[in-house]
Amino acid sequence: MGWYQRVFDAEVQHADPALAFLSYDDEHHRFAIANLDVLRPDDREREKKGLVGVDHVAYTLDSLEDLLDSYAELREKGIRPYWCVHHGITVSMYYKDPDGNQTEFQVDCFPSSDATVGYMKGPAFAENPVGVEYDPDDWLSRRKAGADLASLLMAKTAADASPIRGAMMETPASS
Numbered sequence: 001m002g003w004y005q006r007v008f009d010a011e012v013q014h015a016d017p018a019l020a021f022l023s024y025d026d027e028h029h030r031f032a033i034a035n036l037d038v039l040r041p042d043d044r045e046r047e048k049k050g051l052v053g054v055d056h057v058a059y060t061l062d063s064l065e066d067l068l069d070s071y072a073e074l075r076e077k078g079i080r081p082y083w084c085v086h087h088g089i090t091v092s093m094y095y096k097d098p099d100g101n102q103t104e105f106q107v108d109c110f111p112s113s114d115a116t117v118g119y120m121k122g123p124a125f126a127e128n129p130v131g132v133e134y135d136p137d138d139w140l141s142r143r144k145a146g147a148d149l150a151s152l153l154m155a156k157t158a159a160d161a162s163p164i165r166g167a168m169m170e171t172p173a174s175s
């Protein structure tokens with residue numbers, strides 16, 4: 001984390017023993033750093049080493065409308081996300097390319113980065129910085145039924161925190 005603070009002059013927006021979020025500009029976060037000693041405590045050092053690196057790169061879309069359109073389009077092509085999670089600060093869908101490289105498509109939940117950072121520094125995010133899973137097919141049908149998408153964007157409670165999904169939390173292939 002110190003390296004990103006020194007090299008990017010990045011500011012810590014949230015840090016707990018497991019996760020840290022840093023930003024160097026108006027965006028609420030540019031880096032998310034996971035501590036594998038906390039998230040994968042039972043792994044040996046060698047196994048952890050195999051997980052170190054870029055976990056995913058994120059692209060921000062303009063609206064939940066766009067995110068759901070993109071989901072429906074990709075679903076038509078047989079491409080489905082491996083993790084749909086309402087992070088509290090973003091509604092996100094994570095995809096893997098055939099080589100396992102991970103991409104996140106996200107939509108901001110708050111109208112401004114300042115409001116997002118405010119949420120990140122508050123108690124709800126401290127309690128659940130990962131978020132709550134949702135079913136994109138359910139959201140598509142709700143949209144079809146005329147649901148207010150703004151209500152889907154609203155931050156969820158910490159009641160059922162999602163596990164972190166993707167390569168970081170999968171058992172590393174033994175080699």
Ligand SMILES: [Fe+2]
Nearest residue numbers: 032056058104
């Ligand atoms: Fe992300």
